[in-house]
Amino acid sequence: MSELAVPAVRRKEGGSAWRGRLEHLATHVVVILLMAIWLIPTIGLLISSFRPSADVQSSGWWTFFFQPAQATLENYTYVLAQAGIGTGFINSLFISIPATVIPVFVAAFAAYAFAWMSFPGRNILFVVVVGLLVVPLQTTFIPILRLYGQIGIEGQFLAVWLAHTGYGLPFAVYLLRNFMGELPREVFESAAIDGASPVTSFFRLAIPMSVPAIAALVIFQFLFVWNDLLVSLIYIGAANPENDPLTISIASLVGNFGQGWWYLAAASFISMAVPLLVFFTLQRYFVRGIVGGSVKG
Amino acid sequence: MSLVMRATLARAGVFMASFALVASACAASSTPSPAASSAAASTAPSGSAAPSASSSAAAGASATPAPLPSPGSSEIAAAKQYASTLGTNIGGSVTVLAQWSGSEQQQFLQMVQPFIDATGVQIKYTGTRDEPTVLQTAIAAGGASLPDIAGIPGPAQMQQFASSGTLQDLSSVIDMNTYQSQAPASLVQLGTVNGKLVGVFLDVSAKGQIWYDPKIVGDLASNPPASWTDFQNLIKQDTSKAQAPWCLAVESGAATGWPATDVVETFMLKTYGPDVYNQWWQGKLKWTSSQVKTAFQDLGQMVSESYGGANRIVTTNFANAGDPLFSTPPGCLFLHEASFITGLGAFANQTKITDYNFIPFPAINSQYQNAVEGAGDLFGMFKNTPQSAALMKYLVSAQAQALFVAPGEFLSANKGVANYPNPMNQRLAQILSGASSFVFDASDQMPTSMQNEFYKGLVNYIQNPSQLDSILSHLDSVQSSAYSQ
Known part of the structure; x- marks a missing residue:
């Protein structure tokens, strides 16, 4: 009995701690996600400010990640x-x-x-x-x-x-x-x-x-x-x-x-x-x- | 119609970024004012001084802002000489408000520099695309904060400002005989309200030009098709050289649709002539009339032959309308646009004449072959001071206008200006000065409510060509109320 009970308690404790961590993690993920959504326009603007004007006119700022060598201060x-x-x-x-x-x-x-x-x-x-x-x-x-x-x-x-x-x-x-x-x-x-x-x-x-x-x-x-x-x-x-x-x-x-x-x-x-x-x-x-x-x- | 897209999104972005830092409580601060429509037509910066490499090459070369080409020293001296006849020691200052900003502003300031040097008058210039809002507010507030000289958004607003008495009569300020001999009669007439000259055009643009890449379709400029039928045959002949015969794009923020009004206007003018054209914008010709309907159908034909179809047309900014002309393989053979397109989109990075050229819209009815539609920037004087009077005289003079056209972006309204910096601009200027009749952009002269419905109707028509009749009858119902207000 007792041998059975102990793991049960442990499992319960372990479960709640695990759930707490999970909730914690979920909160963090949501917060980070919201922050990312909030920041994306600003990041896009920042990246655009370093792209050559011909590129800015022809493609989106995210393409910068595929050709970062083109960064320029000319703007x-x-x-x-x-x-x-x-x-x-x-x-x-x-x-x-x-x-x-x-x-x-x-x-x-x-x-x-x-x-x-x-x-x-x-x-x-x-x-x-x-x-x-x-x-x-x-x-x-x-x-x-x-x-x-x-x-x-x-x-x-x-x-x-x-x-x-x-x-x-x-x-x-x-x-x-x-x-x-x-x-x-x-x-x-x-x-x-x-x-x-x-x-x-x-x-x-x-x-x-x-x-x-x-x-x-x-x-x-x-x-x-x-x-x-x-x-x-x-x-x-x-x-x-x-x-x-x-x-x-x-x-x-x-x-x-x-x-x-x-x-x-x-x-x-x-x-x-x-x-x-x-x-x-x-x-x-x-x-x-x-x-x-x-x-x- | 001529107006002016405003990169509203881009502008909103500036402010958005900064208030993303803190909560959005400050959102109201920088709301861009509702930019009223305006009739501004100017040729825009052409970076063409520095021939760019092909688009695949490193973008650095074409992106570096080219220094503004300067006018010749003899022209500057002539302008200074003229300015000194207006008074060598006037002093003081004059405020100028206009829609020219960016490189246009630099060109304006370059034009007035000899005036400043000769007369000692300081010029306080503000260039903003929100100029219509600023002007309307200043006038409504009694006029104390009005600038001395300002650009006027369009003929309709000029009528309104003139009838409320805020615009000064220029006929006592500038030399009327010279002005009338140098400006096209229709422009003088457009600037006249109740017998008083209140607005002068400091630049003009020629609408209804057809742009192409000579490397694809050959040198049409020296051997243009004699008629619309010939042109259609030419398109059939060259049809395999590109994905579609035409390029078209009408997106322009709140004024989306205006580039298509230019197409309808060109068909109206070239098919039925200036009289019918004028009746139309004056509200004396029904939208459901056979003439207007035919012009819409001609546009519909062009839409059906356009690169990318209706979706591209309504979602692409007009500045980039012609970009597929220069892609490999070419997306289209021809683009219908006004002369100011040379500074916009892909045109800005191409070389005039070798990379692109234009032909005037071919004659549909040979009688109206040399009728030209144009637009331009009107200027008026709100305060008559010795400084503003002297500047007004200077601005309309051939000497000053010669400086204005030198960088290659603007065309002058003054027939006395001959020294255009390249053969293409020279040819555009000749088309304007040689016009059998010159009509101003029709949609810009319509009442605002009519104009807006015209834009919307065209966007609707491009997307739903089958609904032409209901669109036109809706425009008729707008017409019946818009003109009586």
Whole structure:
């Protein structure tokens, strides 16, 4: 009996461990598969950027694996040699940094007020701000451009800064308000008992504890602005080409009939360098939880 | 029709890649604007300066961007001399917005350099294929952010801009006598709205040319078939030399179908002449009329004789329509396309005249043998400043236009330009200047809703030739409402 029972137990234990490993493996396979699907277009683009233009036009990027010797940097040298790419790069930085800092800063104030200060109409105001999320930014071009024309700032960096601030704020306020609302009430109550004003609580408590959310927001907003073509084209493009960002310089690599599109792969990787840098620099803030340990006991 | 494919997919790819990094929350940012259709016709970059090796050879040679051929120094000096008569010390700046980007943009800037040198006027140029969107928005917003000078997407938009009063009257800006003597009368007329000249053509393209490889079918250019019947006989005779007589491809993103409109338009013009042609786009001729139906059937004939059949036609980008001309063995003998095809697809890597050449569309009705369909880039002036007026005068002058055609991609609308860089361009220019009548692309002049249905109808017809009657009667019903709006 016992001789029979022991293997039975062992078999059971061995079976569950084996099943656990199998499930683990299945999860890994699914995750890796999803990642591969997600990455394939980017990998294709990366490979295309190193292929000679004649090949890009005549065959798919995967054929590169059968003739890797043809890798070339000519697309990159062509793109970098174009007039306007350098200025476009500087202009893009000049547009993206303020257009990220301003909305995040304003949104942080607003989010704190919505989360921790009570004032009449708070909820209605918040609903209105969140409701603005569904307004397509394309519908605002004409009235805003008209306004800019009247105050005379069309074609200037200020015009895009303000526009991106407006377009970014609803999402920024929504994200930060929800994050700050989740912060432990006790922290703010203790601070208030110790005599901290709302301003002190904001700068000393709310902001440091919200760093992960702010970092996420900075990434979103920066990418949104950095990648933007349409907003810059409308508010700057026609009036003052000197301030055109990188996206406009890149789009103009392609001719009227679409000729030259093969340079876009290389150009997009040049353009992606900065967002990648921003992403990897800020990524660790996602992981580092500041809230953990802030409430003792 | 002339418009302009946009490599929308390729462009979307740029942005897609960067937001693949993070969640898709930023997806809205760079949505390419719906590129309105536009009438732009320009000859595109021809990399033909560097003769390429056969396609099997290492691709490096043909892929390296060839430096732009420069105009001769005497031409530059002449242009500078002319520019200095417009004022040597104007200073200031002028903003220009156009659809020319890539190498077209370089050629435009090369053309205006002597103007900058002579007058001291800075030119702030933006080239974007989203130009129609930018212009429409700027006009709707009251015009404060409009550029001084801009390309106009097409005759229909020009009418609209002119009637809303945003386009300046050019007859007080440029020397009308010179302009009228140098530009074809039909182009002057096309640029005139309510008696005011508001648009000038800075380049033209000749539609309805038939392209071929002389190594396969022989030197037809010096001995072209006298009539459509002769041409048909020639095709029968050469039929064993390729897999199919014709090449055709109509894919062009949202404007898929337009290359086929050019074929129908050519048949309309060459069979029934400019009067019937004009009535047709003006909405005065029914789509179900025998003339339009015959033109569709002529296209249907070409489709049935085309390489790869209907599937290839509707799924292949028009830029690559002629690629099988140069494959071994050849996929087809002939391609019907406008003059700008020389810069696109496989043409860009071939050598003019030795690798490919063209004949004008043979006469179907000898009466209309020299009637030519064309398209071109219209320019207008939105703000009248001393700088923009001087630039406008410069742009239409024969001296400036001579610089524009020098790299071999553009054809000038100015009859005073004679020094084309190669015999093929010279011949194309002669066809345009020697036209008994010049008509503008019909589909580009139709109301937008009509134009879009025309495209769709043709794609439908190519795939389902048996449904011609229902397609045409649908177009009739669109016609009855489209023109009254």
